[in-house]
Amino acid sequence: MDQTLANVDAMLAEDRPDLKASLSELREVLATSKxxxxxxxxxxxxNTINIYEILDNMRASASNIRSLTETIKSSPASLIRGVKVDDRRPGGVRK
Structure with missing residues (x-):
């Protein structure tokens, strides 16, 4: 541990131009990041309100997709026939 600290002290004691340049660049990066x-x-x-609205819409969409998936799993024919089909009579007359 003492050796490591001595090495760090020696590096910091040296006035290395590349170290100063790196620190300067780091400061610029931090300022830009901030x-x-x-x-x-x-x-x-x-845009907080819009973000919450988008999240609510995404939740509703996910729920609808989940429901559709469950319906298709339990009744695959519903993709073709629909979930509920009214009885049909010839000539288009309904009950």
Missing amino acids: STVDQLQGIINQ
Whole structure:
């Protein structure tokens, strides 16, 4: 552990240009990242209602697909005939 700390101290004591350049680039990346996150937060805040509406629609769609899947599993013929078919009479007259 002491050797590691000594190595770190030696590296930091040296005035390496590449280390300074890397730190400078890291600061720029962090500043850009913060700006990007702030912009995304603004977009999310402006569209919160729309996002919740989209999520609700997706939940409803998933529920409908689940229901359709269960119907098809239990009655595959319903794809062709439908779930409920009224009795048909010749000439189009219904009961």
